Amino acid sequence: MNQIDNINILIVDDRPENLLVLESVLENMNCNIVKALAGNQALSLLLDYDFALVLLDVQMPDMDGFETAELMRSSARTRYIPVIFVTAISKEQKCIFKGYEVGAVDYLFKPIEPVILQSKVRVFIDLYNQKKIVEEQSELLKLKVEELLELREANSRLENLSICDALTGISNRRHFDKYLETTYKSRRRSGKPLSLIMADIDYFKRYNDNYGHIKGDESIIEVAKAMASSVRRPTDLVTRYGGEEFAIVLAETDKDGAITVAEKVRKKINELALRNEYSNVAPYITISLGVATILPSDDCSIEDFINRADKALYKAKESGRNNTISYEE
Ligand SMILES: [Mg+2]
Structure with missing residues (x-):
């Protein structure tokens, strides 16, 4: 040319x-x-x-x-x-x-x-x-718009990375901490109770030792999926709390409601029937759940709240696993 x-x-x-x-x-x-x-x-x-x-x-x-x-x-x-x-x-x-x-x-x-x-x-x-x-100018504008879109995508990827658990895609511990603090604070303003479920896969160490970590990760993903699909209100949050531990924040939910959700989740995991021949409870993967509920009038710190759910989970483990126990004073 x-x-x-x-x-x-x-x-x-x-x-x-x-x-x-x-x-x-x-x-x-x-x-x-x-x-x-x-x-x-x-x-x-x-x-x-x-x-x-x-x-x-x-x-x-x-x-x-x-x-x-x-x-x-x-x-x-x-x-x-x-x-x-x-x-x-x-x-x-x-x-x-x-x-x-x-x-x-x-x-x-x-x-x-x-x-x-x-x-x-x-x-x-x-x-x-x-x-x-x-x-x-229109060429320049087009480039700027493209740049902006790329930036927005990168930002949302980063944001997802910062709130999601890499293995399961559900909320991670960091996001859970923030979310629990926010809902804990708003509980007094809303005048509604707040519940927390701590859950743990039964005999998971045995499972990992016998089937290997890759199978272990696969079953954690399955359990996370089943949990997330049984807790559907936008104000509820299912989190991978630690290795095989999960936590569910239930905003505006009383004790009975929380127990109902916990039982629904437990049954759903049973229905998955993920084979675990090394469990003493069942020939498949099961979970134990501890429930704690605080009322707007309760004087209980976030730490104590988590401890209560943990204690209830411990009791559920003690009393045979594959069950739900609610915290009692
Ligand atoms: Mg001529």
């Missing part, structure tokens, strides 16, 4: 002396003048250059100015390049309208008046420059 940084103007006329006249008039306009002696030559130059404007002689042998312009309009690359027809025919003649039909944008009449030609050409140079600026 013969692309030149300057603004390119194509002048087309079958007579070399006319081209010279046009060229001399446009000499000081700070643009690159390209000349063609025929419509065919003009069309081939249009493929090589990016023109701001075409000055097109109407009367030419073989292919006249109108035909040339018509062919320009039929190509996507040259369709919007402005054309000024240069003609010796008087303004009153009908063929002026023929030119407008094929998309002419202006007319100049021979003999050329330099001042008129220059002022018309200047208008098109300005238009061309403005078009280029708009194109550049």
Whole structure:
């Protein structure tokens, strides 16, 4: 491509002396003048250059100015390049309208008046420059929008990483701590009870020792999935608390409600029937759950709250596993 940084103007006329006249008039306009002696030559130059404007002689042998312009309009690359027809025919003649039909944008009449030609050409140079600026700005804007979208995606990935457990995809311990603190604080304002379930896979050490850690991870994922699917309120949070330990925050849930949820989760894990022939409770994976509930009036720290659920879980383990125990004073 013969692309030149300057603004390119194509002048087309079958007579070399006319081209010279046009060229001399446009000499000081700070643009690159390209000349063609025929419509065919003009069309081939249009493929090589990016023109701001075409000055097109109407009367030419073989292919006249109108035909040339018509062919320009039929190509996507040259369709919007402005054309000024240069003609010796008087303004009153009908063929002026023929030119407008094929998309002419202006007319100049021979003999050329330099001042008129220059002022018309200047208008098109300005238009061309403005078009280029708009194109550049829209390109820049597109890049900025793309950058912004990428950044947003990276941010949300980071955010997910910071709140999700890598193995199971459910909430991680860090997020749990924050969430529990928030719901703990809002409990007094809402006047609603708050419950916490601590759960633990029974005989998981034996499972890991016998089936291996990869199988162990797989079953943790299955248990996490089953838990997450049985706790569906948006204000409840299922967390991987530690290795095979899980915690469920139940906002606005009393003791009975929490026990119901815990039992639902326990039964769901039973139904998974993930084989564990090394368990003393059942031939498949089971969990034990401890439930603690605090009321808005209770004076109990977050730490004590977690300890209560832990104690209840310990009792559930003590009393045979695969069951739910609620904390009692
Ligand atoms: Mg001619």
